[in-house]
Amino acid sequence: MxxxxxxxxxxxxxxxxxxxxxxxxxxxxxxxxxxxxxxxxxxxxxxxxxxxxxxxxxxxxxxxxxxxxxxxxxxxxxxxxFTDGATQITNNKMDVAVIGNGFLQVRRPNGESGYTRAGQLGVDQNGVLINAQGLPLVPQVTIPATATSITIAENGTVSVTTQGNTIPQEVGQLTLSSFINPTGLLALGENLFQETQASGAPTEGRPGDAQFGKLKQGALEGSNxxxxxxxxxxxxxxxxxxxxxxxxxxxxxxxxxxxxxxx
Structure with a gap:
């Protein structure tokens, strides 16, 4: 040739x-x-x-x-x-945008961890916080059936108010995971990533601490x-x-x- x-x-x-x-x-x-x-x-x-x-x-x-x-x-x-996408205000209390570095962690059906930047959250029939695919967040957060409103703070603290009680009650803590080489993550589809040897092991922490970004309730991170x-x-x-x-x-x-x- x-x-x-x-x-x-x-x-x-x-x-x-x-x-x-x-x-x-x-x-x-x-x-x-x-x-x-x-x-x-x-x-x-x-x-x-x-x-x-x-x-x-x-x-x-x-x-x-x-x-x-x-x-x-x-x-x-x-x-x-992995540059940040534009923040989209939705005013939906179950939506959470990650502002800055970090991923939300979920538990996949095979028991392994998945990592995502998509914060379209919800609750299952047991009140457990889940993502849009129905996968529970890690660490697990359970919302009481009597909850009338939910608040997710910038540092990941989850609080609810219940019927007959106007004082917010803390029910869980959302954390973020970061990787030394996020470009080494394996893209699984469905807005999920998986840890690999190239990405390094995840470091978990509270939003707003050290290298981690913050959470913004009522908003979503758009595509970059x-x-x-x-x-x-x-x-x-x-x-x-x-x-x-x-x-x-x-x-x-x-x-x-x-x-x-x-x-």
């Missing part, structure tokens, strides 16, 4: 992967707590025909640059960008996708894709010309 055709093929594949990431970002522009993805590329190995600094045979001088021909690009990975930026990236990826296909076509035409000339 013509090297230029191979290189262009890697470029087409790279831009296809970038377009897929952009499409997913745009699809989740209104997903609560969503963190956008970016694709990371690097150049492939080089065919070194002459190393820089080697002696030239024609005049006994040193080659200042050498001859190094690249062989294209490839995707090394994707990264979640910037639609205009994604549209600009999409246009750039589309044009780059087109240029790579044109190189493929040009290389094919050159091969056809050589084949005809050889007859």
């Amino acid at each position: 013509n090297p230029a055709m191979w290189i262009s093929k890697t470029g087409v594949q790279a831009q296809d992967a970038k377009l897929q990431a952009i499409a997913n970002n745009l699809a989740n522009a209104n997903t609560v707590g969503f963190k956008k993805d970016r694709v990371v590329f690097e150049d492939l190995f080089y065919s070194v025909e002459q190393q820089p600094g080697t002696q030239r045979a024609d005049n006994n001088t040193l080659s200042p640059t050498g001859v190094q021909l690249g062989n294209g690009t490839h995707m090394t990975g994707t990264q979640k960008v 996708v910037q639609v205009v930026e994604e549209m600009v990236d999409m246009i750039a990826a589309q044009r780059t894709y087109e240029m790579n296909t044109k190189v493929l076509s040009a290389a094919d035409n050159m091969l056809q010309y050589l084949a005809q000339a050889a007859r």
Whole structure:
């Protein structure tokens, strides 16, 4: 295969992967707590025909640059960008936005922990605080059946007022978990992340303490996708894709010309 055709093929594949990431970002522009993805590329190995600094045979001088021909690009990975999304005021007492660093922890059906930035909370039939997927928060907080209102403080303290009692009663404490490398978390879908060796072990603490952010009741954290930026990236990826296909076509035409000339 013509090297230029191979290189262009890697470029087409790279831009296809970038377009897929952009499409997913745009699809989740209104997903609560969503963190956008970016694709990371690097150049492939080089065919070194002459190393820089080697002696030239024609005049006994040193080659200042050498001859190094690249062989294209490839995707090394994707990264979640954990910048804060815009805070959306909902005035729903069961909604909680994480302002700053940290994740709410939930217990998944298999008993393992999941981590989320989506604070659309509710209660199950037993009064246990759950997320939108019905997974209980960790540590577990139970709301009494007689509760008439619920208050979630910035530091995660959960209080309720009950029938016949106007004095708030503390019933639990929400905590946040942070990771030294959040980009190493495994995205599970359903606004959930899972701990991995790359992310490191979680550190748990009260909201507002040390490296942890605060909670805001009656609000949700929106997606951090910037639609205009994604549209600009999409246009750039589309044009780059087109240029790579044109190189493929040009290389094919050159091969056809050589084949005809050889007859």
